[in-house]
Amino acid sequence: MGKLALAAKITHVPSMYLSELDGPQKGSRQAAIDGHIEIGRRCRELGVDTIVVFDTHWLVNANYHINCGEHFKGDYTSNELPHFIANMKFEYDGNPELGKILAAECNAQGVETLAHDKTTLDPEYGTLVPMRYMNEDRHFKVISVSAMCTVHYLNDSARLGWAMREAIEKHYDGKVAFLASGSLSHRFAQNGQAPDFSNKVWSPFLERLDHSVVEMWEKGEWADFCAMLPEYAAKGHGEGFMHDTAMLLGALGWSEYDQKAEVVTPYFGSSGTGQINAIFPVSPVTGKEVPGPQASVTESFLPGSSRL
Numbered sequence: 535m536g537k538l539a540l541a542a543k544i545t546h547v548p549s550m551y552l553s554e555l556d557g558p559q560k561g562s563r564q565a566a567i568d569g570h571i572e573i574g575r576r577c578r579e580l581g582v583d584t585i586v587v588f589d590t591h592w593l594v595n596a597n598y599h600i601n602c603g604e605h606f607k608g609d610y611t612s613n614e615l616p617h618f619i620a621n622m623k624f625e626y627d628g629n630p631e632l633g634k635i636l637a638a639e640c641n642a643q644g645v646e647t648l649a650h651d652k653t654t655l656d657p658e659y660g661t662l663v664p665m666r667y668m669n670e671d672r673h674f675k676v677i678s679v680s681a682m683c684t685v686h687y688l689n690d691s692a693r694l695g696w697a698m699r700e701a702i703e704k705h706y707d708g709k710v711a712f713l714a715s716g717s718l719s720h721r722f723a724q725n726g727q728a729p730d731f732s733n734k735v736w737s738p739f740l741e742r743l744d745h746s747v748v749e750m751w752e753k754g755e756w757a758d759f760c761a762m763l764p765e766y767a768a769k770g771h772g773e774g775f776m777h778d779t780a781m782l783l784g785a786l787g788w789s790e791y792d793q794k795a796e797v798v799t800p801y802f803g804s805s806g807t808g809q810i811n812a813i814f815p816v817s818p819v820t821g822k823e824v825p826g827p828q829a830s831v832t833e834s835f836l837p838g839s840s841r842l
Contacts, residue, residue: 536706538699538816539580541782542573543714545799545809546591546663548618549732562733567667569799569811573713574668576813583708584629585674586636586698588681588781589660590716590774595685598640598647598694601655601678602633612659624662629675632706636677639701645694660715674711681716681781682774688764691777695784699819714782718744720773723806736806743770744801744808751795751812760789773807787819 545566553563577585591614592599606626612619630651637649657665657678665676679698683691695712702710719740723731735741747766750759760783767776783791791814799811 535704536702537709538702538712538785539582539709540573540577540711541713541786541814541816542711542798543716543779543782543795543810543812543814544570544573544664545717545804545811546660546715547717547804547807547809548612548615548659548663549804550663551619551622551666559732563804565802566799566809566811570664570667572798573811573813574674577668577711578673580711581709582711583675584632584677585665585669585711585713586632586677586679587657587661587664587713587715588695588778589658589678590681590778591658591660592678592680593682593684594680598645598683598686598691599680600633600637600647600649601628601653601657602630602636602649602651603628603653603655604630604651606656606676608656610656610659610662619659619663622659622662622666624657624665625672626657626665626669626674626676627672629677632675632702632708632710633677635705636679636698636701639705640694640697643693643697643700645690645697647694664713664715679781681714681778683777684775686777688767688775688777688780691780692784692788695781695786696788698781699785712782712785714778716773716776716778717804718747718772718801718808718810719770720807721771728805731803731806733803734806735803735808740770740808741803748795748797748801748810748812751814752797754792754794756783756791757789759783782814786814787817790819792817 552559640647
């Protein structure tokens, strides 16, 4: 019935908002903004009606959660970085129907998920920043999925991504985009040193590690990347423990994914973290099953794991 039309790993750095404003950061993130605009353009070209964002700024301590309210409107100030994002206006339409479809299929496949369609909960900036540039005219409906998962295994997040794709293909009449909204390495600059790292990565180790990962993506080395993802998430300070990336790869077929990533915004440093916009072309996988949990992904390195 429906179709996953586009998948991407994207940045949401708050300096993108500062880049719009008069001041020392003005224009500094234009490449990242242009990358979001291009991803939005491609979504329109492909006929996408709803963008589902795996948001690493939505922290949850139990279950997976879907924010599929009918409408979102307000003024957003970041509780983490209020000097970066303050009083940013937003207004987008949600998709309660799709949110409930996604949750139902996740639960049917054994991944406990709750859809919240009647809620006062607004999306976090991992969703709001990308939508500012991709969806200024409210062309797309928006759904946000919790992706800072503190006591969850990465294999469950991969299963969630696959279940959400199957939900779209089996039960939804429309086209959807999945966006993994989070950085690569995410080690912020030490307090007091942030200005020195405005456009840099925290350490040569993390920067080289990130570049190696991007090269793997561009070469399509997915079996190797999926095998190293838990350790990369831990030792590379992956944002949200990289649950957004596991969700995205799960939706694409995990280690059996057969495409090469297309970098839209080249890798860049921001406040010590490593950032990118990259499109992951979607392969048809209807009729297949996502590979079952493997040792490489089940043996989580994340906080709260019994397998530490």
